[in-house]
Amino acid sequence: DTAVSQTPKYLVTQMGNDKSIKCEQNLGHDTMYWYKQDSKKFLKIMFSYNNKELIINETVPNRFSPKSPDKAHLNLHINSLELGDSAVYFCASSLPGQGLNIQYFGAGTRLSVL
Amino acid sequence: AQKVTQAQTEISVVEKEDVTLDCVYETRDTTYYLFWYKQPPSGELVFLIRRNSFDEQNEISGRYSWNFQKSTSSFNFTITASQVVDSAVYFCALSEGFYNQGGKLIFGQGTELSVKP
Numbered sequence: 001d002t003a004v005s006q007t008p009k010y011l012v013t014q015m016g017n018d019k020s021i022k023c024e025q026n027l028g029h030d031t032m033y034w035y036k037q038d039s040k041k042f043l044k045i046m047f048s049y050n051n052k053e054l055i056i057n058e059t060v061p062n063r064f065s066p067k068s069p070d071k072a073h074l075n076l077h078i079n080s081l082e083l084g085d086s087a088v089y090f091c092a093s094s095l096p097g098q099g100l101n102i103q104y105f106g107a108g109t110r111l112s113v114l
Numbered sequence: 115a116q117k118v119t120q121a122q123t124e125i126s127v128v129e130k131e132d133v134t135l136d137c138v139y140e141t142r143d144t145t146y147y148l149f150w151y152k153q154p155p156s157g158e159l160v161f162l163i164r165r166n167s168f169d170e171q172n173e174i175s176g177r178y179s180w181n182f183q184k185s186t187s188s189f190n191f192t193i194t195a196s197q198v199v200d201s202a203v204y205f206c207a208l209s210e211g212f213y214n215q216g217g218k219l220i221f222g223q224g225t226e227l228s229v230k231p
Binding site: 031033035041043045055056058092101106107108110 | 149151157158160164203205217218219220221223224226
Protein backbone atom coordinates (compact mmCIF):
# COMPACT_ATOMS: atom_id res chain seq x y z
CA ASP A 1 0.00 0.00 0.00
CA THR A 2 1.29 3.45 -0.92
CA ALA A 3 1.91 5.54 2.20
CA VAL A 4 1.21 8.98 0.70
CA SER A 5 -0.79 8.93 -2.49
CA GLN A 6 -1.64 11.81 -4.77
CA THR A 7 -4.08 11.93 -7.63
CA PRO A 8 -3.83 12.65 -10.44
CA LYS A 9 -0.20 12.04 -11.34
CA TYR A 10 -0.46 14.26 -14.40
CA LEU A 11 -2.81 17.18 -14.97
CA VAL A 12 -2.95 19.14 -18.22
CA THR A 13 -5.38 22.03 -18.39
CA GLN A 14 -6.08 25.38 -19.96
CA MET A 15 -5.44 28.76 -18.40
CA GLY A 16 -8.37 30.02 -16.37
CA ASN A 17 -9.66 26.59 -15.40
CA ASP A 18 -10.14 25.35 -11.83
CA LYS A 19 -8.54 22.07 -10.78
CA SER A 20 -8.00 19.97 -7.67
CA ILE A 21 -5.27 17.63 -6.53
CA LYS A 22 -6.04 15.05 -3.89
CA CYS A 23 -3.71 13.65 -1.25
CA GLU A 24 -4.22 10.82 1.19
CA GLN A 25 -1.89 9.23 3.70
CA ASN A 26 -2.32 5.95 5.51
CA LEU A 27 0.56 6.41 7.94
CA GLY A 28 -1.56 7.73 10.81
CA HIS A 29 0.23 11.08 10.67
CA ASP A 30 -1.29 14.29 12.02
CA THR A 31 0.55 16.81 9.90
CA MET A 32 0.32 17.21 6.15
CA TYR A 33 2.01 19.55 3.70
CA TRP A 34 1.95 20.83 0.14
CA TYR A 35 5.20 21.72 -1.61
CA LYS A 36 5.74 23.16 -5.07
CA GLN A 37 8.70 22.18 -7.25
CA ASP A 38 9.37 24.60 -10.07
CA SER A 39 11.01 23.96 -13.41
CA LYS A 40 14.46 24.43 -11.86
CA LYS A 41 13.62 21.73 -9.33
CA PHE A 42 13.48 24.18 -6.44
CA LEU A 43 11.17 22.91 -3.69
CA LYS A 44 9.19 25.32 -1.54
CA ILE A 45 6.58 24.84 1.15
CA MET A 46 3.10 26.10 0.38
CA PHE A 47 0.90 24.91 3.22
CA SER A 48 1.02 22.85 6.37
CA TYR A 49 -1.94 21.40 8.27
CA ASN A 50 -1.86 19.86 11.71
CA ASN A 51 -4.95 17.95 12.75
CA LYS A 52 -7.01 19.68 10.07
CA GLU A 53 -5.83 23.11 11.25
CA LEU A 54 -3.84 25.41 8.94
CA ILE A 55 -0.38 26.02 10.41
CA ILE A 56 1.58 27.45 7.50
CA ASN A 57 0.41 29.52 4.56
CA GLU A 58 3.59 30.56 2.86
CA THR A 59 2.59 33.63 0.82
CA VAL A 60 0.64 31.58 -1.64
CA PRO A 61 -1.91 33.39 -3.86
CA ASN A 62 -5.53 33.18 -2.76
CA ARG A 63 -6.28 31.14 -5.87
CA PHE A 64 -4.77 28.20 -4.00
CA SER A 65 -7.01 26.79 -1.30
CA PRO A 66 -6.09 23.72 0.70
CA LYS A 67 -8.82 21.69 2.35
CA SER A 68 -8.37 19.03 5.00
CA PRO A 69 -11.58 17.06 5.57
CA ASP A 70 -9.79 14.80 8.05
CA LYS A 71 -6.27 14.06 9.29
CA ALA A 72 -5.61 11.61 6.49
CA HIS A 73 -6.50 13.92 3.61
CA LEU A 74 -5.23 17.24 2.35
CA ASN A 75 -6.53 18.41 -0.99
CA LEU A 76 -5.37 21.38 -3.02
CA HIS A 77 -7.81 23.36 -5.11
CA ILE A 78 -6.52 25.91 -7.60
CA ASN A 79 -8.78 28.53 -9.16
CA SER A 80 -8.19 30.47 -12.36
CA LEU A 81 -5.04 28.61 -13.30
CA GLU A 82 -2.17 30.63 -14.71
CA LEU A 83 0.81 29.62 -16.82
CA GLY A 84 3.11 30.18 -13.83
CA ASP A 85 1.26 27.51 -11.87
CA SER A 86 2.86 24.84 -14.04
CA ALA A 87 4.99 22.81 -11.65
CA VAL A 88 5.16 19.56 -9.76
CA TYR A 89 3.14 19.61 -6.56
CA PHE A 90 4.13 17.29 -3.75
CA CYS A 91 2.08 16.27 -0.78
CA ALA A 92 3.85 15.09 2.37
CA SER A 93 2.96 13.97 5.87
CA SER A 94 4.69 13.57 9.20
CA LEU A 95 4.00 12.72 12.81
CA PRO A 96 3.38 15.48 15.33
CA GLY A 97 6.46 17.11 16.84
CA GLN A 98 6.90 19.35 13.84
CA GLY A 99 10.47 19.79 12.72
CA LEU A 100 11.96 16.70 14.19
CA ASN A 101 9.83 14.29 12.31
CA ILE A 102 10.52 12.82 8.93
CA GLN A 103 8.27 13.99 6.13
CA TYR A 104 7.18 11.31 3.70
CA PHE A 105 6.31 12.50 0.23
CA GLY A 106 3.84 11.41 -2.37
CA ALA A 107 4.94 10.76 -5.95
CA GLY A 108 4.00 14.26 -7.05
CA THR A 109 1.44 15.73 -9.45
CA ARG A 110 2.81 17.31 -12.60
CA LEU A 111 0.55 20.22 -13.51
CA SER A 112 0.85 21.73 -16.97
CA VAL A 113 -1.14 24.87 -17.71
CA LEU A 114 -1.48 25.65 -21.42
CA ALA B 115 17.08 33.73 8.30
CA GLN B 116 17.02 30.09 7.40
CA LYS B 117 18.81 29.02 4.30
CA VAL B 118 20.30 25.91 2.75
CA THR B 119 22.96 26.13 0.06
CA GLN B 120 24.06 23.34 -2.20
CA ALA B 121 26.75 24.99 -4.25
CA GLN B 122 27.20 22.08 -6.65
CA THR B 123 24.44 22.21 -9.24
CA GLU B 124 25.63 19.20 -11.21
CA ILE B 125 28.24 16.53 -10.62
CA SER B 126 29.27 13.86 -13.06
CA VAL B 127 31.35 10.86 -12.04
CA VAL B 128 32.26 7.48 -13.42
CA GLU B 129 30.96 4.38 -11.71
CA LYS B 130 32.95 3.28 -8.64
CA GLU B 131 34.22 6.76 -7.94
CA ASP B 132 33.52 8.31 -4.56
CA VAL B 133 31.55 11.55 -4.60
CA THR B 134 30.73 14.14 -1.92
CA LEU B 135 27.71 16.41 -2.10
CA ASP B 136 28.10 19.60 -0.10
CA CYS B 137 25.43 21.25 2.03
CA VAL B 138 25.79 24.44 4.04
CA TYR B 139 22.96 25.78 6.17
CA GLU B 140 22.07 28.94 8.06
CA THR B 141 19.82 29.15 11.07
CA ARG B 142 19.56 31.17 14.27
CA ASP B 143 17.98 28.33 16.17
CA THR B 144 19.89 26.06 18.50
CA THR B 145 17.44 23.24 17.85
CA TYR B 146 17.10 22.20 14.27
CA TYR B 147 17.05 19.14 12.05
CA LEU B 148 18.85 18.35 8.84
CA PHE B 149 17.74 15.97 6.14
CA TRP B 150 18.83 14.52 2.85
CA TYR B 151 16.33 13.44 0.22
CA LYS B 152 16.90 11.71 -3.11
CA GLN B 153 14.84 12.41 -6.22
CA PRO B 154 15.53 9.76 -8.87
CA PRO B 155 14.54 10.30 -12.51
CA SER B 156 11.13 8.78 -11.74
CA GLY B 157 10.40 11.93 -9.73
CA GLU B 158 9.47 10.82 -6.22
CA LEU B 159 11.23 12.19 -3.15
CA VAL B 160 12.89 9.54 -1.02
CA PHE B 161 14.00 10.20 2.53
CA LEU B 162 17.64 9.25 3.23
CA ILE B 163 18.64 10.61 6.63
CA ARG B 164 17.72 12.95 9.47
CA ARG B 165 20.13 14.48 12.02
CA ASN B 166 19.32 16.74 14.93
CA SER B 167 21.49 19.66 15.96
CA PHE B 168 22.61 17.98 19.16
CA ASP B 169 24.04 14.94 17.49
CA GLU B 170 27.22 15.56 15.55
CA GLN B 171 28.12 11.93 15.14
CA ASN B 172 28.82 10.97 11.59
CA GLU B 173 26.66 8.25 10.16
CA ILE B 174 27.29 5.47 7.70
CA SER B 175 24.68 3.40 5.94
CA GLY B 176 26.14 1.01 3.41
CA ARG B 177 27.82 3.10 0.70
CA TYR B 178 26.33 6.31 2.09
CA SER B 179 27.90 8.43 4.80
CA TRP B 180 27.13 11.81 6.26
CA ASN B 181 29.47 14.31 7.91
CA PHE B 182 27.74 16.85 10.16
CA GLN B 183 29.91 19.74 11.40
CA LYS B 184 28.24 22.48 13.40
CA SER B 185 31.41 24.57 13.43
CA THR B 186 31.15 25.04 9.68
CA SER B 187 27.34 24.65 9.45
CA SER B 188 27.77 21.83 7.00
CA PHE B 189 26.08 18.49 6.48
CA ASN B 190 27.88 16.77 3.63
CA PHE B 191 26.89 13.50 1.98
CA THR B 192 29.37 11.03 0.53
CA ILE B 193 28.59 8.12 -1.74
CA THR B 194 31.36 5.55 -1.86
CA ALA B 195 31.89 3.42 -4.96
CA SER B 196 29.08 5.16 -6.83
CA GLN B 197 26.72 3.18 -9.04
CA VAL B 198 24.55 4.14 -12.00
CA VAL B 199 21.47 3.75 -9.78
CA ASP B 200 22.76 6.60 -7.62
CA SER B 201 22.02 9.01 -10.48
CA ALA B 202 19.45 11.43 -9.08
CA VAL B 203 18.94 14.90 -7.72
CA TYR B 204 19.87 15.08 -4.05
CA PHE B 205 18.36 17.66 -1.75
CA CYS B 206 19.60 18.83 1.60
CA ALA B 207 16.91 20.34 3.85
CA LEU B 208 16.60 22.13 7.17
CA SER B 209 13.73 22.14 9.64
CA GLU B 210 13.58 24.14 12.82
CA GLY B 211 12.27 22.81 16.08
CA PHE B 212 9.74 25.39 17.10
CA TYR B 213 6.06 24.67 16.82
CA ASN B 214 5.21 27.90 15.07
CA GLN B 215 7.47 26.99 12.20
CA GLY B 216 5.07 24.20 11.41
CA GLY B 217 7.90 21.82 10.70
CA LYS B 218 8.41 23.12 7.19
CA LEU B 219 11.39 21.88 5.28
CA ILE B 220 13.66 24.49 3.74
CA PHE B 221 15.37 22.88 0.79
CA GLY B 222 18.64 23.59 -0.92
CA GLN B 223 18.70 23.99 -4.67
CA GLY B 224 19.57 20.35 -5.20
CA THR B 225 22.62 18.68 -6.71
CA GLU B 226 22.11 16.58 -9.82
CA LEU B 227 24.41 13.59 -9.70
CA SER B 228 25.10 11.67 -12.87
CA VAL B 229 26.97 8.39 -12.55
CA LYS B 230 28.22 7.08 -15.86
CA PRO B 231 29.05 3.42 -16.48
